[in-house]
Amino acid sequence: MLKFICYPKCTTCQRAKKWLDDNRIEYELRDIKLENPTLEELTEWYEKSALPLKRFFNTSGLLYKSLDLKNRLPEMSEVEMLELLATDGMLVKRPLLIGDDFVLVGFKEVEWERIFNS
Numbered sequence: 864m865l866k867f868i869c870y871p872k873c874t875t876c877q878r879a880k881k882w883l884d885d886n887r888i889e890y891e892l893r894d895i896k897l898e899n900p901t902l903e904e905l906t907e908w909y910e911k912s913a914l915p916l917k918r919f920f921n922t923s924g925l926l927y928k929s930l931d932l933k934n935r936l937p938e939m940s941e942v943e944m945l946e947l948l949a950t951d952g953m954l955v956k957r958p959l960l961i962g963d964d965f966v967l968v969g970f971k972e973v974e975w976e977r978i979f980n981s
Contacts, residue, residue: 895952
C-alpha cells in the first residue's frame with residue numbers, strides 16, 4: 864500500500880490527493896503535522912529516492928525561513944539535516960508519496976504519471 868504523507872490544509876497536497884483519487888490509486892493517508900516522519904523513515908526515504916537531501920526541505924515554509932536554513936543547510940551534515948527534518952513535519956516538503964521502489968517528493972503531475980503509467 865502506498866503511503867501518502869501530506870498536510871491536509873496545503874493546496875498542493877489537496878491537488879495531489881485529488882489526482883490519486885481521480886486515478887483510482889489506493890493509498891494510506893498520513894497527516895505530517897499530526898504524525899511527523901521519524902529519523903528512520905526519513906533516512907530510508909532519502910536513500911530510496913536518489914534525490915539530493917535538500918529536496919526534502921519545505922523551502923517555502925515559515926519554519927524553514929525562521930530557522931535561516933537557506934544559510935545553515937550548506938554547513939550541515941546529512942545526519943544533522945535528517946535529524947532536523949525529523950523534529951517537525953512542517954520542515955518536510957510535501958506531499959510525499961512512498962511506494963515499494965520509489966519516493967516522490969512534492970507534486971509534479973508529470974512525474975507522478977510517469978511512475979503510474981510505466
